[in-house]
Amino acid sequence: MSLTGGLSGGLSGGVDEGGSGGTSDSHLFQLYVQTDNVGTSADNQFTVPLSGASTYNFDWKTSDGQSGTHTVSTDLTITFPSAGQYVVYIGGVNKTFPRIMFNNGGDKSKLLVIANWGNIEWVTFFGSFFGCDALTQVTTGPVISDSVQNFVNTFRECTSLSSLNMNAFDYMPNLSGIGAIVKDSAMTELIIGNMDLSNATAVNESFMDMPNLASITNATTPAASLTNVAQLCRNSPNLDLDVSLMDWTDVTNANNMMAGSAFSNLNYNKLLLALADHPVLQNGVTLHAGTAQYNLGEPEASRKRLIDAFGWTIIDGGRIDGGVP
DSSP states (O other), X not given: OBOTTSOBOSSTTOOOTTOGGGOSOTTSEEEEEETTSSSSSOTTEEEEOOOTTSOOXXXXXXXXXXXXXXXXXSOEEEEOSSSSEEEEEEEEEEEEOOOOOOTTOTTGGGEEEEEEOTTOBOOOOTTTTTTOTTOOEEOOSOOBOTTOOBOTTTTTTOTTOOEEEOTTXXXXXXXXXXXXXXXXXXXXXXXXXXXXXXXXXXXTTTTOSOTTOOOEETOOOOOXXXXXXXXXXXXXXXXOOOOTTSOOTTOOBBTTSSTTSOOOHHHHHHHHHHHHTOSOOOTTOEEEOTTOOEETTHHHHHHHXXXXXXXXXXXXXXXXXXXXX
């Protein structure tokens, strides 16, 4: 794929993780954009969406040779000589660019590729790429995620993104939640890998309404601070997620967790057996296990304990005969 302004490559053969065209721009956040896709700016423009709640001071340049410095929290609109495909570079030495926020608006449909995260010290990814329906590739390269607080709605409704690898986000001690992180996307492959969920409190709707997703590779386990797993896999008809390794101690909301999913008898039994070993659970939780069924013996006994001792309401496919699979 050729880019207007003389820079070529990087898309048809996959994202260049070290910076486009082999240049020394690997320290910069890099976006491939198509200016004449539908958006709020003109057909020869691209608007970098910022947050009025954040402070910015960053350098930028483009593949057609433009450059500048942006020091305010209002959006940055770049005008190109003609409509086409360009690369936008953001960053600089000792600069500040804490977040980008399409949040289902603006020029969301003009973003094609996130080619490099750069040396940006990210603070939040809340709503960052929500609604970016033309986004097809996200770099697996390194990212500075130490200060990231929120991944809610980050890649929600990215309907052209078939694969996402979150392995690089391996240290996020301040992360509070990933609710709806990929909700309503069309991806067939999701690799959580080493993504740091150790302090996440909410994962609600994270994998909801994903018709093509059948598995999540190397799904990590949130720590004991987890409270909200509501609608986790709701209406994802091919997804059978093992949630037995999560710490359920503080969970208060599991409404519709597996409704409309492929949650299996096997994984439901594993969950019930895991819950049987929890000495402390919250009272009055509603657990939705979809149509999954439980076995006689220990799974049934654990289910009864949840209802009798903790007042849980459990929705499932009922009991089946036989031993634990």
